[in-house]
Amino acid sequence: MKALVLAGGKGTRLRPLTHTSAKQLVPVANKPVLYYGLEAIRDAGIRECGIVVGDTGAEIRAAVGDGARFGLEVTYIEQPAPLGLAHCVLIAGDFLAGDPFVMYLGDNFLVGGIGGLVEAFTREACDARILLTRVAEPQYYGIAELGPGGEIRALQEKPEHPRSDLAIVGVYAFSPAVHRAVREIRPSARGELEITDAIQWLIENGHTVRSHMVSGYWKDTGRLQDILECNRMVLERVEPGVAGTVDRLSEITGRVVVEPGAVVENSVLRGPVVVGADAKIISSYVGPFTSIGAGCVLQNAEIEYSIVLDGSSVDGVSRIAHSLIGRNVEVSRAAGVSNTHELMVGDHSRIQVKV
Structure with missing residues (x-):
């Protein structure tokens, strides 16, 4: 089994920090978010890892290298533009070479690893197994609707009226059947090949798509409050020294x-x-x-x-x-007149000043 890690994207919700840095390298407890994902892949017994990179590819390459420090063999795959998660699968076809694989979004933070997902996928024959977690506000996520046996019946992308509270986490396990799916779908209204459309294609064409619940803690680290919350979770478990x-x-x-x-x-x-x-x-x-x-x-x-x-x-x-x-x-601290604030602030910044 192989892994495909997505480390492109522009990280617009963390600007201005991500104007000059890859969002996957923002640190949690002084370690980049991406490193936690790579370690989870290694701990699941996977050794071959493809990393899809975009504009920040040079920074990702410098941080990860050949993957040896993580116990991985890393291959880099260039994505010319952020054209969607399914597009990442499409351009990684040569690397994946017909093998089953785990797709892991590099800015996701997951406590508990992916060993359970990988074990369940290899134990029960299916063409996709999707990691899910319950959320309080499902209208802001991709949502899965399940059948009685845990199979996924349908997916909704940020629905106004969600049919479940089960959000799609950014970790997936696929058989080679997904390669046809990503070739068959068409770009969405935002001009991207959506992985949810590819999974829906599998469902509608008779392929078995199953669910797997998150056993630990998950966050998409795209926002400031999420990064700080992940930092809290890791620090609560740190060994003092x-x-x-x-x-x-x-x-x-x-x-x-x-x-x-x-x-x-x-x-x-x-x-x-x-x-x-x-x-x-x-x-x-x-x-x-x-x-x-x-x-x-x-x-x-x-x-x-x-x-x-x-x-x-x-x-x-x-x-x-x-x-x-x-x-x-x-x-x-600024010198001079009290209650005067002197600021040099870049584009897309957020400043809160108490007055």
Whole structure:
């Protein structure tokens, strides 16, 4: 069995961060979301992995390499434009070469792995097995309608009146029958070849399509609140350990990781928290569910429930929360007139200022 990982797309919901970075490489607990997916594929016993890349292909290649660090053999497949998930299957035909495969969306975060899905797919003969989870607002998702035996009868894409609360998670297992399906369908109204249309084609043409429920936790990490929630979930399970330097004036409580080279001086860290390699935390408070990236500097600052990416600094700013700060960003207190805010903000940004 092979794996096909989709790591293209533009990540418009995470702009401006994704103007300069692949959305699949946004870190959760200081590790890119994509890495969790690759590890899940390896843990399911799969070794051959194709990765579909687009505009951010060079960054994905640099981050993943040949896949050896994950126990995988990686082949890169270029998608010239974001033409849909089914189009990814279409252009990966030579790599897949008639083998069954798992398709995994690289910006999905799944706790519990995909071993159960792979085992069920190989145990019971079917042409597709689709991972599902129950959601509170099914009108915002692709939805599956099931028959009495767990077979999928029909799919709806973001329906106004959903016929179930079972959302389609971005992980699928397919037999080679899907290759004909992606050739037979036509682009949707948005100009893409939709994988839901390909699965519907399989159903309507007598192929067996079964469901598999998520056993753990799933999030599509396309929005800020989803990234922060995934960060919280991982940090709740982190094994504490101090490999850096913490002085005697500092206070550490709860699950806290201080990576090698990091320095903590005269500060309070209340876990769960991860402080990246070579970061400096000086006279600051770092509250629960916060990840500080490698090489960051926090001085006279307060932050909680947030993610700070590599190389950024926060100086003299109190009570930052529910925030995602990109790479090599400078956040500092403005001098001069009180209650005056000095901002340099890029396109598609979101700023909330308390007045």
